[in-house]
Amino acid sequence: MMLKIKRVPTVVSNYQKDEADEGRRAGGCGRNCLNKCCISGAKLPLYAFKKQNNSSGDKGFSGHEKQEAPVAFLDSLLLGEWEDRMQKGLFRYDVTACETKVIPGQFGFIAQLNEGRHLKKRPTEFRVDKVLQPFDGSKFNFTKVGQEEVLFQFEASEDGEVQFHPNAPIDVENSPSVVAINVSPIEYGHVLLIPRILESLPQRIDRESFLLALHMAAEAGNPYFRLGYNSLGAFATINHLHFQAYYLAVTFPIEKAPTKKITSLDVGVKISELLNYPVRGLVFEGGNTLEDLSNSVSDACICLQENNIPYNVLISDCGKRIFLLPQCYAEKQALGEVRAELLDTQVNPAVWEISGHMVLKRREDYDEASDENAWKLLAEVSLSEERFQEVNTLIFGAIACGGDDGNANLLEDPDVKPHSHEEVNAINKSSRHAILSGTQECLVLQ
Amino acid sequence: MESESGLLEQSINSRYSLWVQEALNELPDSFTVTDPYISGQPIVFASKGFLKMMGYSKTEVIGRNGRIFQGPGTCRRSVMEIREAIREERGIQINLVNYRRDGTPFWMLFHMCPVFSKEDGRVIHFVAVQVPILRKPRRRNGVGLVYEEESRVNESVYGSCRREVCSDSLVDLGSALSLECALDDADNRGLEIEETCEASELEKQRAASSMNNILSVLTHYSELTGRLVCGKRCNLTGVGLLSSSLNISLGRIKQSFVLTDPHLPDMPIVYASEAFFKLTGYARHEVMGRNCRFLSGEDTDSSATYRIKESVQNEKACTVRILNYRKDKSSFWNLLHVSPIRNASGKIAYFVGVQMEEACKNQDGHGLSPEMRQLSAVGAVRIAVRSLSMGAGTSKS
Known part of the structure; x- marks a missing residue:
């Protein structure tokens, strides 16, 4: 059995529309894209961040000074480049002209009416029962975007100091990671971080890429600039490794949710469980170094995707708090278990919706938006308590036992193993047993 | 000052x-x-x-x-x-x-x-x-x-x-x-x-x-x-006043800029940044509530002011090179960028004017071009105004 849902794919690039039109490669494809045909001689700004060793980018006790720094460089660069593209008219609509509000109520869900985002695109079938799928170069991917949609290159600095080159050549050998605009923004500054774009990686978390995303959050130094990740089966529409990010100077409901500590890892990472929130999930905080925090989350993500469990990730508070949310909405939708009234809203509960920022397509849904409606939708996204605990057991097993070697091997593995639904369940069961026995020796007990 | x-x-x-x-x-x-x-x-x-x-x-x-x-x-x-x-x-x-x-x-x-x-x-x-x-x-x-x-x-x-x-x-x-x-x-x-x-x-x-x-x-x-x-808010009558939270957000923006309110008579300034005071030599109370034209002087080209007016009327962004005057009457070439700023309802709430002194244009601050810094200020203003007019507890709601 193959599970599929039909949905309108989001147009993230102006070059996505002519997907079928692939016949003009020789001598440059004429679109000034990032592929081999056009990239030679191309230049882009390059921002190289300083690798930090201390916890979450703090500088000593007055570490939170960071926000006060006279120049939040990455922040300014991103905003300036984005505004430039806005004034050049590269976006499909002016997102600041879309109505938005905080829904009155206990949780502070945020609603936006966005009638333009999903126009002019036919619903497409998406397979939702495979979290890992091989990269398919024939489908739209980010190497096909126009260079004008790319804002800058983003990488770790060689010499440990922040560097900026307004006009750096694109070094194909060096696997550049880039930040590009999303031409269908859901808020101001909506961008995509595409790690090692030319390597054509499928949508799949690995330690290096996740650390890059965390660095971006820390480097921007703005608590209202958050990064998000959707796995396949959890409403990612493009199978080319990417994170999303945008600005919204409002606290998300998920950030306000109370938490209960589950455990602390010996690298200082604290893991808690969300309480009183419609979607069950984990919160990762702390860590002796940014990398410790990053690795713990990546290992959890790797565990989920290896076990074919769709999930979303929110990187919040300048990279200091990370929310991990396994979900099952698309699966329910494919199995016909989601109520028609929810489906009618056509809201796809990806990372932003799960965090409490609801992008609505119909005026009536916007006008009637309420805590209750938002909760109803998100409750469908969440795993059951029982399943969530099972998944947690898998995750904790993987984090506690997954040393550098084990996971590194897994993520280097280029093969994507296709599992049918039944097979996956069987694998889940068996791996759970294996990991449970490991838990006793590896998990840090309180 | x-x-x-x-x-x-x-x-x-x-x-x-x-x-x-x-x-x-x-x-x-x-x-x-x-x-x-x-x-x-x-x-x-x-x-x-x-x-x-x-x-x-x-x-x-x-x-x-x-x-x-x-x-x-x-x-x-x-x-x-x-x-x-x-x-x-x-x-x-x-x-x-x-x-x-x-x-x-x-x-x-x-x-x-x-x-x-x-x-x-x-x-x-x-x-x-x-x-x-x-x-x-x-x-x-x-x-x-x-x-x-x-x-x-x-x-x-x-x-x-x-x-x-x-x-x-x-x-x-x-x-x-x-x-x-x-x-x-x-x-x-x-x-x-x-x-x-x-x-x-x-x-x-x-x-x-x-x-x-x-x-x-x-x-x-x-x-x-x-x-x-x-200790308790008695009445909120301050027309054109920005909420303290919007002020806090705008205060983080380091460039010289003003916000003007097109819904008030003569489009007065409702916010001016610290860098604006530094650039022009005026103090806060000398600026708030006034129309921006006090920055113009006898040698200011009327076609430049006309272009600003036009872009405000058409609700479009524009960049204009205009001769402006400081409080001490000294003049400077201002590469002024003006753009409409929308609130959470998607309506134009303010116009932002970001100043850039032409003489400083080539000073390499920290690698970002002055134009890029100017645009980044516009972006930061957009986010602040949009996010802080979203309701649930701000003064303006």
């Missing part, structure tokens, strides 16, 4: 008279006052009790943001809650880990309240009372029991709600930096702090009564200047 320290002093004195500082210092409580209308929401007053408790001198604290007292052991969610309260201009009482100057963490009850202008209902200041929590927290294991008695009798209180601190590790910043790791596991890294701590009813009452005392001093002394304040 307002100097930085003058601005901080003015914040208190112009509202509550020169004598208020003395009266506030007579209070035994530990508290700070911050001004949301100054860039960075700095501390403009810190009580003697506060300085003593934190181990800072007055000059080290005035002008800084309260977050300098936070550290790795401070709960991020609590920080977020305080940020929310400031944004929503309401009071909050929350337990928080703060750090003394020497790096020692301790639990305290943080009680913050806005102070409103009686005249127009806007927030003038935030007062934050800090009561150290003396009571021993719930413990899951037997570690740290030694502390209980000691902290009850010790009024210096810094160590309460924290495990024993090795004296030589106080200066060991290295271990303190990675404090999160020391929070839960039992290996003693020196600086350790309990993960949760509940203030007692007594402490909560103490914070509330301190707050009342402070508010009554402020209210009383505001009568001397005739610029009355109160």
Whole structure:
């Protein structure tokens, strides 16, 4: 059995529309894209961040000074480049002209009416029962975007100091990671971080890429600039490794949710469980170094995707708090278990919706938006308590036992193993047993 | 022109008279006052009790943001809650880990309240009372029991709600930096702090009564200047006034810019940045409420002003090279960028004008071109205006 849902794919690039039109490669494809045909001689700004060793980018006790720094460089660069593209008219609509509000109520869900985002695109079938799928170069991917949609290159600095080159050549050998605009923004500054774009990686978390995303959050130094990740089966529409990010100077409901500590890892990472929130999930905080925090989350993500469990990730508070949310909405939708009234809203509960920022397509849904409606939708996204605990057991097993070697091997593995639904369940069961026995020796007990 | 320290002093004195500082210092409580209308929401007053408790001198604290007292052991969610309260201009009482100057963490009850202008209902200041929590927290294991008695009798209180601190590790910043790791596991890294701590009813009452005392001093002394304040928002009549939270956000933007309100007669300036005052030589009160045309002079080309007018009428962005004049009559070429700014309803709420002195154009600040910095200011203004007009508690809602 193959599970599929039909949905309108989001147009993230102006070059996505002519997907079928692939016949003009020789001598440059004429679109000034990032592929081999056009990239030679191309230049882009390059921002190289300083690798930090201390916890979450703090500088000593007055570490939170960071926000006060006279120049939040990455922040300014991103905003300036984005505004430039806005004034050049590269976006499909002016997102600041879309109505938005905080829904009155206990949780502070945020609603936006966005009638333009999903126009002019036919619903497409998406397979939702495979979290890992091989990269398919024939489908739209980010190497096909126009260079004008790319804002800058983003990488770790060689010499440990922040560097900026307004006009750096694109070094194909060096696997550049880039930040590009999303031409269908859901808020101001909506961008995509595409790690090692030319390597054509499928949508799949690995330690290096996740650390890059965390660095971006820390480097921007703005608590209202958050990064998000959707796995396949959890409403990612493009199978080319990417994170999303945008600005919204409002606290998300998920950030306000109370938490209960589950455990602390010996690298200082604290893991808690969300309480009183419609979607069950984990919160990762702390860590002796940014990398410790990053690795713990990546290992959890790797565990989920290896076990074919769709999930979303929110990187919040300048990279200091990370929310991990396994979900099952698309699966329910494919199995016909989601109520028609929810489906009618056509809201796809990806990372932003799960965090409490609801992008609505119909005026009536916007006008009637309420805590209750938002909760109803998100409750469908969440795993059951029982399943969530099972998944947690898998995750904790993987984090506690997954040393550098084990996971590194897994993520280097280029093969994507296709599992049918039944097979996956069987694998889940068996791996759970294996990991449970490991838990006793590896998990840090309180 | 307002100097930085003058601005901080003015914040208190112009509202509550020169004598208020003395009266506030007579209070035994530990508290700070911050001004949301100054860039960075700095501390403009810190009580003697506060300085003593934190181990800072007055000059080290005035002008800084309260977050300098936070550290790795401070709960991020609590920080977020305080940020929310400031944004929503309401009071909050929350337990928080703060750090003394020497790096020692301790639990305290943080009680913050806005102070409103009686005249127009806007927030003038935030007062934050800090009561150290003396009571021993719930413990899951037997570690740290030694502390209980000691902290009850010790009024210096810094160590309460924290495990024993090795004296030589106080200066060991290295271990303190990675404090999160020391929070839960039992290996003693020196600086350790309990993960949760509940203030007692007594402490909560103490914070509330301190707050009342402070508010009554402020209210009383505001009568001397005739610029009355109160602890409860009475009325909100200030047409065209920006909420304090919008001011805080705009205050972070370093470029020279003004916001004008096209819905008010003659499109007056409703916000001007610190850099604008620096660039033009005018003070805040000389600028607010006026139309931007005072920057023009006899040699200003009328076609430039016409182009600005046109772009405002068409609700379009434009960049214009225009000759402007400072307060001292000296002129400069301004590469002015004007753009409409929409609020959360998607309607144009303001126009932003970002100035750029042509003479400084080629100065390589830090690698970002001046044009890019100009655009980044526009972006930051868009986010602030849009996000802070979204309702749920802001002044404008």
